[in-house]
Amino acid sequence: MYSKIEIKHPTKLIIENIAQAISVSIIEKDDKKAYLERLSKINFQLLETAYQVSQTKITGLDMKYIICFAADIDARDISLIFDVERESVYTARYRIKKKFAKNDTFRVIL
Numbered sequence: 001m002y003s004k005i006e007i008k009h010p011t012k013l014i015i016e017n018i019a020q021a022i023s024v025s026i027i028e029k030d031d032k033k034a035y036l037e038r039l040s041k042i043n044f045q046l047l048e049t050a051y052q053v054s055q056t057k058i059t060g061l062d063m064k065y066i067i068c069f070a071a072d073i074d075a076r077d078i079s080l081i082f083d084v085e086r087e088s089v090y091t092a093r094y095r096i097k098k099k100f101a102k103n104d105t106f107r108v109i110l
Contacts, residue, residue, distance in 0.1 A: 011051060012044045014063055018071075021081045031077060038071040056099055065092045 019039050022032055047067065051058055058066075068078045075089040082089075 011048045011063065011067070014060070015039055015042060015044055015067055018064065018067060018081065025077075025080050027077050027080055031074070035071060035073050035077070038073075039067070042067065042070055054100075061092075062096055062099070065089070065096060069093065069096075 019036055022035050022039070025032070027035070047063075047070070051063065064082070065078070068081070073081075075086055075093075078084075078089045079086045
C-alpha cells in the first residue's frame with residue numbers, strides 16, 4: 001500500500017526549481033543575482049491562494065511562467081531557463097493573459 005504524498009506548497013517548490021535553474025543557467029551573473037533576489041521576495045502564499053481559488057485551470061507550466069513574470073525576468077532569460085524560443089515566452093504570456101482576462105487574481109502579476 002502506497003500512501004499519497006501531499007505537497008503542501010507546490011508553488012514554493014516551483015519557485016525553488018526556477019531558482020535552481022537560474023543558478024545553473026548561462027545568464028549574466030548580475031542578472032542571476034537580481035532574479036534570485038526577486039524570486040526570494042515573491043509571496044508564494046498569495047500565489048498559492050490564487051491558484052486554489054482560480055476557476056480557470058492553471059497548469060504547472062502556466063504557474064512557472066506566472067512566477068517568472070511576477071519576478072520580472074526578461075523574456076530572453078526565461079527562454080534560456082526553460083530552453084525555449086523567445087517567441088514561445090511571448091506566446092505563453094499572451095495566452096496566460098487571455099486565460100485570466102476576466103479573473104483579477106493574477107492581473108496584478110501579469
